[in-house]
Amino acid sequence: MLFNSIEFFIFLPIVFICYWFFLKKNIKYQNFFLLIASYVFYAWWDWRFLSLILFSSILDYLIGLKIFENKDREKSKKYWLWISMTINLSILGFFKYFNFFISSFIDAFDTIGISLNHYSLNIILPVGISFYTFQTMSYSLDISKNKIEPTKDFIAFATFVAFFPQLVAGPIERASNLLPQFLKQRKFDYKIALDGASQILWGLFKKIVIADNCAPYVNEVFGNYSDQPTLTLITGTVVFAFQIYADFSGYTDIAIGVAKLFGFDFKQNFNYPYFATNISDFWKKWHISLSSWLNDYVFTPLAINFRNHKKRGIFSAVFITFLVSGLWHGAGWNFIVWGGLHGLFYLPIIFSKKRFTAISTAKGPKKNTAKISDLPKIISTFTLVCITYIFFRSETLTDALLFIKSIFYNHSITRAATIETSVILFIILLVLVEWLQRDKQYGLQIQSLKINRIFKWSIYYLVIFFIFWYGAEKQDFIYFQF
Amino acid sequence: MNEYLNDLSNLFREVLENDDITLNPETTANDIEEWDSINHIYLVVEIEKTYQIKFKSSQILEWKNVGDIVSAIIEKKS
Structure with a gap:
């Protein structure tokens, strides 16, 4: 279901x-x-x-x-x-x-x-x-x-x-x-239930209005990359970044919201990852439940065993952990390269500073404290993450490499995928709302804001309206395939 | 126990670059912002160097708080 x-x-x-x-x-x-x-x-x-x-x-x-x-x-x-x-x-x-x-x-x-004879089983x-x-x-x-x-x-x-x-x-x-x-x-608590319901609503908005509306464009770009101009390939990758975030964090919001309705408290799984200021910060904010799992059961035992090799030991542990993370996401070389790249991006962090922060912290996320002056760092981290998404989204490693080649050098441009203006506006809206609300658990957590009650309920109704009016054709959640 | 706690507090302050740290047996990584999984490795290395001991890796993974670390040091030293 x-x-x-x-x-x-x-x-x-x-x-x-x-x-x-x-x-x-x-x-x-x-x-x-x-x-x-x-x-x-x-x-x-x-x-x-x-x-x-x-x-x-x-x-x-x-x-x-x-x-x-x-x-x-x-x-x-x-x-x-x-x-x-x-x-x-x-x-x-x-x-x-x-x-x-x-x-x-x-x-x-x-x-x-x-x-050798090709042999494979039809495994679901x-x-x-x-x-x-x-x-x-x-x-x-x-x-x-x-x-x-x-x-x-x-x-x-x-x-x-x-x-x-x-x-x-x-x-x-x-x-x-x-x-x-x-x-x-x-115990049933009306306040918590209302909080849960508004988190479900926000999750549905992210999934149905943003992720599902990005899907046709992203599918067109990644499905026919060899025919597309450079700018479209880059836009397609950036839009995919928002698609996968809206899809997966939307799913998580619904999950956490539903749990709240039944009186359960799940740990936060996303903490505005695209406002991260470096890769290590990104992994403390993206799919936290997985990164803290890998941190506790893969990284820490490895790093303890490698501890006499100092920074080299720590880097090896980080790198292996990310290869495992890649393999966890999917059985394909493109996922392994995706993980490997994230591991490599830790190199400057590990070797440049004396002390630095971890893959993920088991402590659970803190409030997001990104500042506007962090913008250059936020943009460069987001760019690195987008580069890795080419490997994540492509069907195979060869496709990913050809996609990158097409960005720099492409002879056979025959079409350019087009994106609806409304999709771009919704992405901008998402970024703005999340920036303003980054110290909250999720974007639509407005119950505690000191604003007029009628205004508050109008916002809820507006979100519901968007879901029904701009809701795209239903798509599966991306993370179901993992 | 207390004498180890004082020494360890100093060691933590130096490794984690935070002069406000004061440890007690119940202190956990949750209580100290800088005590994350990578700094944890540096702490272990530093403790082993300072006390000239070598822990078993599986033993380190079982530590829940500073009290467990002190017990492990005392056990190794005796």
């Missing part, structure tokens, strides 16, 4: 009413109901892969208990952790990377003159697999590091894994934040 579908807007009120009006008194019933609702939400897309989620939940639930039982026996603890990691990564590896590894393997043999990628496997893996990892204790309540755990607002595209919640919320009574 998509957040931007009619089904969802029938599903949501039904779940909301049953949850608060009929099951209010008993958290066990509430949790069980949310679990069933979440499975229905997922089954709407494909019921066959529900078994994978259930399997993943049972696996890490049991292994979590086993690791805790053996917390003073280092060897047994490691043994159980390895079982969890191996099975989780094998499932992810099979569904996501099988064909990629097979074809890369065949290509490698091709280049040394040995020709189960939606959300990269998100929920990371969530269950972090549970077992945190127990093994004595950071959290396992729960004995299977229903609460299974709901933590499958909770529908964050099941298919995150935020990748940690057990330390979300699991305890399933174990205690939730």
